[in-house]
Amino acid sequence: xxxxxxxxxxxxxxxxxxxxxxxxxxxxxxxxxxxxxxxxxxxxxxxxxxxxxxxxxxxxxxxxxxxxxxxxxxxxxxxxxxxxxxxxxxxxxxxxxxxx
Numbered sequence: 001x002x003x004x005x006x007x008x009x010x011x012x013x014x015x016x017x018x019x020x021x022x023x024x025x026x027x028x029x030x031x032x033x034x035x036x037x038x039x040x041x042x043x044x045x046x047x048x049x050x051x052x053x054x055x056x057x058x059x060x061x062x063x064x065x066x067x068x069x070x071x072x073x074x075x076x077x078x079x080x081x082x083x084x085x086x087x088x089x090x091x092x093x094x095x096x097x098x099x100x
Contacts, residue, residue: 035085038092042081045074055080057094066092 043059043066057066057080068074069083072095080094 035087038082038085040082042079042097043092043094045076045078045080048073048076054091055094057092059092064092065090066094069093069095072096 038059041059043057043064045055046058046063047056049056053067055066055068055074056063058064059082066080066082067086074080074096079097081097082092083095084093085091086093
């Protein structure tokens with residue numbers, strides 16, 4: 001009976017230390033929510049619209065209006081990278097990814 005208590009106590013201590021380590025590690029990571037979370041993501045051009053020269057891009061499975069940060073026009077199906085988010089218009093600012 002005494003051995004079972006020791007084994008249970010040691011198991012509990014190991015699990016507690018592991019969970020504490022996970023919690024502390026999560027605290028060190030910067031929290032990315034909202035606009036900051038989109039920056040750096042890649043997407044695929046789904047449609048080129050004539051409306052203000054905007055594109056429709058798919059990022060994380062969602063369709064977003066976007067505008068280009070450069071003069072290079074990507075083709076439909078090409079990849080783009082999100083460089084910023086315009087909070088006024090709620091559109092993504094993207095640039096084409098040059099695949100070589």
